[in-house]
Amino acid sequence: MLQTRQDVLGERFQSQRAAFEAQPFPDIGVRKDHLKRLLTLTERHEADICAAIDADFGGRSVHETRLAELFVVRAGIRHTLSHLKGWMRERRVATTMPFLPGRNRLVPQPLGVVGIVSTWNYPFQLAVAPVTAALAAGNRVLVKPSELTPAFSALLARLAGEHFAPDELSVITGDAELGKAFASMPFDHLLFTGSTAVGRQVAIAAAANLTPVTLELGGKSPAIFDPSCDLDAAAASIAYGKLLNAGQTCIAPDYLLVPKGQAGAVAAKLATAIARLYPTLRDNPDYTAIISDRHYQRLREMINEARDAGAEVAEINPAGEAFGAASRKFLPTLVRNASPNLRLMREEIFGPVLPIVEYAVIDEAIDHVNRADRPLALYWFGRDSGNRQRILRETIAGGVTINDCMLHLVQENQPFGGVGASGMGAYHGEWGFRTFSKQKPVFLQSRLSAGGLLRPPYGKTFERLFS
Numbered sequence: 001m002l003q004t005r006q007d008v009l010g011e012r013f014q015s016q017r018a019a020f021e022a023q024p025f026p027d028i029g030v031r032k033d034h035l036k037r038l039l040t041l042t043e044r045h046e047a048d049i050c051a052a053i054d055a056d057f058g059g060r061s062v063h064e065t066r067l068a069e070l071f072v073v074r075a076g077i078r079h080t081l082s083h084l085k086g087w088m089r090e091r092r093v094a095t096t097m098p099f100l101p102g103r104n105r106l107v108p109q110p111l112g113v114v115g116i117v118s119t120w121n122y123p124f125q126l127a128v129a130p131v132t133a134a135l136a137a138g139n140r141v142l143v144k145p146s147e148l149t150p151a152f153s154a155l156l157a158r159l160a161g162e163h164f165a166p167d168e169l170s171v172i173t174g175d176a177e178l179g180k181a182f183a184s185m186p187f188d189h190l191l192f193t194g195s196t197a198v199g200r201q202v203a204i205a206a207a208a209n210l211t212p213v214t215l216e217l218g219g220k221s222p223a224i225f226d227p228s229c230d231l232d233a234a235a236a237s238i239a240y241g242k243l244l245n246a247g248q249t250c251i252a253p254d255y256l257l258v259p260k261g262q263a264g265a266v267a268a269k270l271a272t273a274i275a276r277l278y279p280t281l282r283d284n285p286d287y288t289a290i291i292s293d294r295h296y297q298r299l300r301e302m303i304n305e306a307r308d309a310g311a312e313v314a315e316i317n318p319a320g321e322a323f324g325a326a327s328r329k330f331l332p333t334l335v336r337n338a339s340p341n342l343r344l345m346r347e348e349i350f351g352p353v354l355p356i357v358e359y360a361v362i363d364e365a366i367d368h369v370n371r372a373d374r375p376l377a378l379y380w381f382g383r384d385s386g387n388r389q390r391i392l393r394e395t396i397a398g399g400v401t402i403n404d405c406m407l408h409l410v411q412e413n414q415p416f417g418g419v420g421a422s423g424m425g426a427y428h429g430e431w432g433f434r435t436f437s438k439q440k441p442v443f444l445q446s447r448l449s450a451g452g453l454l455r456p457p458y459g460k461t462f463e464r465l466f467s
């Protein structure tokens with residue numbers, strides 16, 4: 001009888017569970033060996049990884065794959081290797097008065113079998129960065145990458161098999177149906193990266209097993225230009241942040257809020273900045289294509305709807321190139337005067353299209369952000385520290401970069417994660433280690449304890465201690 005993907009999933013899960021039970025607390029040597037093997041995998045197969053992702057996108061900048069995927073992941077593994085000993089250490093915690101001289105310890109413990117469901121936009125980073133944290137914390141790990149990157153997902157499955165035993169780390173490929181089966185396994189923790197809609201389904205499936213989830217989702221991340229900002233520098237930063245991976249970045253600035261009367265000037269500066277970064281687009285290997293025809297069409301429809309509704313749509317085509325019907329390179333597009341009911345203004349864009357919205361006073365900008373779902377990222381550009389403080393305190397976002405784009409994500413000592421509709425929980429660095437560990441409080445009773453005083457028959461000492 002033919003074995004289904006679901007059967008394979010079930011078998012791998014069981015073998016990982018058994019392996020975990022046989023070795024419930026891998027020592028630092030075992031964990032470092034796993035991390036070093038993961039590092040070797042990223043170093044030895046860099047060219048294959050870049051080529052597979054390029055094939056899946058139909059044109060993905062090799063520099064972007066190296067920078068945003070391989071470099072970020074390697075930096076994360078090296079950071080983990082150098083700090084793991086400290087993270088694994090049992091911490092002493094002060095004892096609450098009446099319980100002295102007993103002692104407290106906080107003991108980080110592996111959880112067991114961890115599941116990771118990842119998506120296609122940075123397929124290597126979004127699979128391997130959580131794997132780093134889960135292995136560091138001493139777990140067994142099963143990964144389900146995206147079906148939209150079939151070449152990369154098959155490569156990752158093969159490489160995992162070459163560098164790890166299946167009961168240490170295993171990659172199982174498949175579509176949304178397999179994703180559903182995966183999310184319903186009784187994992188000890190599940191980390192999901194993808195859309196808010198699917199994240200909700202994953203949380204529901206995990207709830208049936210009381211599996212704790214970390215949800216790394218998306219949303220519309222605003223960028224705000226303060227009247228005090230340096231327009232040239234801010235426009236250059238937004239052009240880069242928006243066009244990296246052709247806008248298919250979870251923390252890309254989704255739309256721009258600029259002071260009243262400035263939208264025209266900002267659009268002109270953005271056009272200049274874009275032309276500087278990408279003097280040509282069609283055959284420029286640094287300008288990434290849209291992942292699929294469906295996503296390309298989705299973006300086209302958003303633009304057409306905006307144009308039909310009277311919005312000003314400006315496609316930036318610095319070299320005036322013609323694009324064949326088969327090309328999935330999407331022109332950077334600036335949109336002004338788009339009404340709030342358009343799809344472009346309601347849904348995460350996830351492509352190189354930037355609506356520019358004007359606000360009269362800072363309260364209006366804050367209100368605009370707060371009326372929508374809580375975003376994964378927020379960007380603010382300016383010098384006015386009073387306004388900066390108001391934005392930081394009066395809006396809620398997963399993470400913030402001031403006077404640049406996206407750099408909060410690559411800070412090893414900061415947690416990365418969303419809030420509300422953009423996600424729950426966090427990882428990266430020690431935050432990832434903690435996500436995939438049980439921080440177990442342990443109280444060690446002393447031989448000299450006066451614990452008996454807490455028990456009946458309750459006397460005067462009890463009254464003195466607890467009044």
Ligand code: NAD
Pocket residue numbers: 117118119120121122126144145146147174175176177178179180181183193194195196198199201202215216217218219249250251348350376418423
């Ligand atoms: P998606 O949500 O459609 O799919 C993601 C993964 O989930 C895939 O592996 C898919 O096979 C699987 N899947 C699909 N249906 C499932 C189900 N019912 N149960 C379990 N798994 C299922 O991904 P997408 O919408 O194409 O990804 C883009 C989104 O991801 C954007 O919203 C983006 O902002 C977000 N994202 C977030 C982060 C982050 O770190 N927060 C990073 C990258 C992308």
